[in-house]
Amino acid sequence: ELKVEQNPLFLSMQEGKNYTIYCNYSTTSDRLYWYRQDPGKSLESLFVLLSNGAVKQEGRLMASLDTKARLSTLHITAAVHDLSATYFCAVDRTGNQFYFGTGTSLTVIP
């Protein structure tokens, strides 16, 4: 069974700092997705990465995919409080059957 691991599980960072969330997965896949979830809310799509070397950026967030290393990263630049949320990566091998990571709970402290 495909396993997806994220680290760290919890991240507390100061405003203005940079940090990276890592997502490792156990079997070959070319499709990786990042989602954001606010408390009590559903999942909001952030990035869709569909090939090796894919890099996408939106505001202070940048995601990348290395399919050879089975690794995706979500980099946060100059964090602000509004980025506080739980971030999930998900890997899709068969089409619409997502395997989610454990999630990274991010708290940005003023």
Add this chain to the structure above:
Amino acid sequence: KAGVTQTPRYLIKTRGQQVTLSCSPISGHRSVSWYQQTPGQGLQFLFEYFSETQRNKGNFPGRFSGRQFSNSRSEMNVSTLELGDSALYLCASSLAPGLNNEQFFGPGTRLTVL
């Protein structure tokens, strides 16, 4: 364009009862997937439907079932509810089961089993 809608949003049941949850996909989307989210197990895939057929099923007992109608709306049913079934149930829709399709999630149904 309206997003994925799920009804009801909240539900309280007792052990042994059964429950039916409903999901209406984004207009034009024909694939619907269901996920269970719990603090202990995280987000887990339940099943996926396309053209009224179940394509994939996750590792859940037979008490969990679903179906899809000709208008792409989907329902999932849980029979003989257990305390451990308390969770947020999320529905996601996409255009089709193609490998490059993005899934869009609904607001979820929060089920509490007492």
